[in-house]
Amino acid sequence: MKLAYWMYAGPAHIGTLRIASSFQNVHAIMHAPLGDDYFNVMRSMLERERDYTPVTASIVDRHVLARGSQEKVVDNIVRKDREENPDLIVLTPTCTSSILQEDLANFVERAQLDAQGDVMLADVNHYRVNELQAADRTLQQIVQFYTEKARKKGDLPEGKTAQPSVNILGMSTLGFHNQHDCTELKRLMADLGIQVNEVIPEGASVHNLKNLSRAWFNLVPYRELGMMTAEYLQAELGTPYVDITPMGVVETARCIRQIQELINAQGAGVDYEEYINNQTLYVSQAAWFSRSIDCQNLTGKKAVVFGDNTHAAAMTKILAREMGIHVVLAGTYCKYDADWFKQQVSEYCDQVLISDDHGAIADAIARLEPAAIFGTQMERHVGKRLNIPCGVIAAPIHIQNFPIGYKPFLGYEGTNQIADLVYNSFTLGMEDHLLEIFGGHDTKEVITKGISADSDLSWSKDAQAELNKVPGFVRGKVKRNTEKFARDRGFQEITLEVMYAAKESVGA
Numbered sequence: 001m002k003l004a005y006w007m008y009a010g011p012a013h014i015g016t017l018r019i020a021s022s023f024q025n026v027h028a029i030m031h032a033p034l035g036d037d038y039f040n041v042m043r044s045m046l047e048r049e050r051d052y053t054p055v056t057a058s059i060v061d062r063h064v065l066a067r068g069s070q071e072k073v074v075d076n077i078v079r080k081d082r083e084e085n086p087d088l089i090v091l092t093p094t095c096t097s098s099i100l101q102e103d104l105a106n107f108v109e110r111a112q113l114d115a116q117g118d119v120m121l122a123d124v125n126h127y128r129v130n131e132l133q134a135a136d137r138t139l140q141q142i143v144q145f146y147t148e149k150a151r152k153k154g155d156l157p158e159g160k161t162a163q164p165s166v167n168i169l170g171m172s173t174l175g176f177h178n179q180h181d182c183t184e185l186k187r188l189m190a191d192l193g194i195q196v197n198e199v200i201p202e203g204a205s206v207h208n209l210k211n212l213s214r215a216w217f218n219l220v221p222y223r224e225l226g227m228m229t230a231e232y233l234q235a236e237l238g239t240p241y242v243d244i245t246p247m248g249v250v251e252t253a254r255c256i257r258q259i260q261e262l263i264n265a266q267g268a269g270v271d272y273e274e275y276i277n278n279q280t281l282y283v284s285q286a287a288w289f290s291r292s293i294d295c296q297n298l299t300g301k302k303a304v305v306f307g308d309n310t311h312a313a314a315m316t317k318i319l320a321r322e323m324g325i326h327v328v329l330a331g332t333y334c335k336y337d338a339d340w341f342k343q344q345v346s347e348y349c350d351q352v353l354i355s356d357d358h359g360a361i362a363d364a365i366a367r368l369e370p371a372a373i374f375g376t377q378m379e380r381h382v383g384k385r386l387n388i389p390c391g392v393i394a395a396p397i398h399i400q401n402f403p404i405g406y407k408p409f410l411g412y413e414g415t416n417q418i419a420d421l422v423y424n425s426f427t428l429g430m431e432d433h434l435l436e437i438f439g440g441h442d443t444k445e446v447i448t449k450g451i452s453a454d455s456d457l458s459w460s461k462d463a464q465a466e467l468n469k470v471p472g473f474v475r476g477k478v479k480r481n482t483e484k485f486a487r488d489r490g491f492q493e494i495t496l497e498v499m500y501a502a503k504e505s506v507g508a
Contacts, residue, residue, distance in 0.1 A: 012124050012126040013134070015132060027056065028091075029055075029090070031102070033059065087205070088119070108120060129336075135172065146209040158213075166259075170225040171200070176409070181409060197214055219241070223243065224308055248314055248321075249322060284416060299323075304328060304375070305319065305374045306361050306375040312332045312394060319422065361379065361382070372390065374391045376394050460495045
C-alpha cells in the first residue's frame with residue numbers, strides 16, 4: 001500500500017459498494033472508521049440518485065477498538081435487515097477491518113441467525129486488489145451465492161429460452177456512461193432479434209440471478225467488470241460469452257459476428273452481414289466522417305490515449321485504424337491486466353505505458369507534445385496545464401461525464417459520439433488560437449510551470465512579451481523547448497537573445 005492523494009482506481013471497498021448498491025433491494029454494511037463513508041455522497045451526487053444510497057457505515061471508533069467489533073457489526077446488520085427488509089445484506093470489509101484482523105465471516109454467520117434476508121461477506125483482499133478488481137470479484141460472488149442457493153433448492157431453471165437471448169454483465173453505478181451504453185446495447189440486441197434475459201448488476205434483483213442460466217450467451221462489454229462472472233457461468237453452466245467491446249465501427253462489427261457465431265452454433269441460423277453493412281454505411285456517421293475533409297485534416301496528428309483497459313484499448317484502435325491518427329502513446333492504469341492491454345494495442349501505437357502513477361503519464365504527455373489527449377479527468381487536468389485539449393474516455397471522471405442527455409460510447413450510436421469527441425478535441429486548440437487573434441477573449445497568461453516541478457528559470461520582460469505573441473496552442477511547447485535549451489547551456493535567465501538562439505537551434 002502507498003499513500004496517494006490522487007488515484008485512478010479507488011480502494012477495494014468502493015468496488016464492492018458499487019456492486020451492492022447497483023442491485024435492487026440490496027444493502028451494504030461497511031465496517032470502517034468515520035470518513036470512509038464518502039461513497040454515499042459520491043454516488044448520490046454523480047448519479048443524481050433520487051433515493052438514498054443503500055450503504056450503512058458500521059463505525060470503527062475507540063469503543064470498538066476497546067471491546068471488539070462483533071456485537072456492533074451484528075447489531076447493525078440485524079437492525080438494517082429489520083428496518084429496510086433487503087433481499088441481501090453485503091458486509092464490506094475495509095483496510096481498517098483487515099488491520100484489526102477481525103473475523104467478519106463469523107460476524108456474518110452470527111447475523112444470519114437473526115436476519116430474515118440473506119447475509120454474505122464480500123470476500124476480497126483489500127491489500128492486494130483495487131476498486132475494479134474488487135467489483136469484479138464481488139459480482140461473481142453474489143452470482144455464485146444465488147446460483148448455488150437455487151441449485152440446492154432445486155430451483156435452477158433448466159433449458160434455454162425459446163429465442164436467442166443474452167445476459168449483459170457489468171453495468172454498474174458510477175461506471176463510465178454505463179446507463180447509456182446499456183440502453184444502446186439493448187437496442188442493438190433488439191435489432192439482432194436477441195432477447196435480453198438479464199442485465200446485472202444495475203437494476204437487477206438477486207432473486208432473478210438463478211435465471212442467468214437461461215441465456216444462450218453472456219456479453220461482457222467492459223473487461224474490468226463482468227469477466228469473472230462470465231468465466232464462472234461458462235464453467236458452471238456451460239454458457240459461452242462474448243468479451244469484444246462494441247466500441248467503434250470495426251469492433252462493433254466484430255462483436256456482432258462473434259455473437260452470430262455463438263448463437264448459430266446453438267441452432268439459430270442468422271446472418272447479420274446485411275445489418276452490419278447498413279448500420280456502417282447509413283446509421284453510423286463515423287465511417288462517412290472518416291472519409292470527410294474534416295477527418296482528413298486530422299490524419300497524422302499525434303494523440304496520447306490513457307485510461308482503463310477497455311476504453312483505452314478501444315480508443316487507440318479507433319484513432320489509428322479508423323481515423324488515421326498517429327497514437328504516440330497508449331497506456332492503462334490496470335496493471336493487473338497489462339499483458340492483455342499490450343497485446344491489444346501494440347501494433348497501433350508507438351509506445352505502451354502501464355502505470356498507476358499520474359505523474360508518469362503527465363511527464364510522458366509533456367515530453368511527447370501531442371495535439372490531443374484522450375484520457376481520464378486526471379489527463380484533462382494535465383492538458384489544461386499544458387494547453388493541450390483532452391477528451392475524457394474513461395474513469396476516474398467528473399460530474400460533467402455523467403450527462404443527463406443520451407451519450408453512449410458503445411454500439412453504432414456510440415461511434416457518432418466518439419467521432420464528435422475526437423473532432424472537437426483536436427479542433428479546440430485551433431479555436432482558442434483564433435479567438436486570441438481576433439480578440440474573442442482575453443489572452444491567457446502563459447503557463448509558467450512544468451508538470452513535475454516548478455520552472456527554475458526566470459524570463460526577462462521582453463522575452464515574456466515575445467512569448468505571449470506565440471499562438472496559444474503551441475506556446476507551451478515553445479516555452480519548454482526554450483527552457484531546455486537554456487538549462488543545457490547554463491543560462492539562469494531567458495532573454496530575447498536566448499529565445500532567438502533556441503529557435504535557431506531546436507526550432508522552438
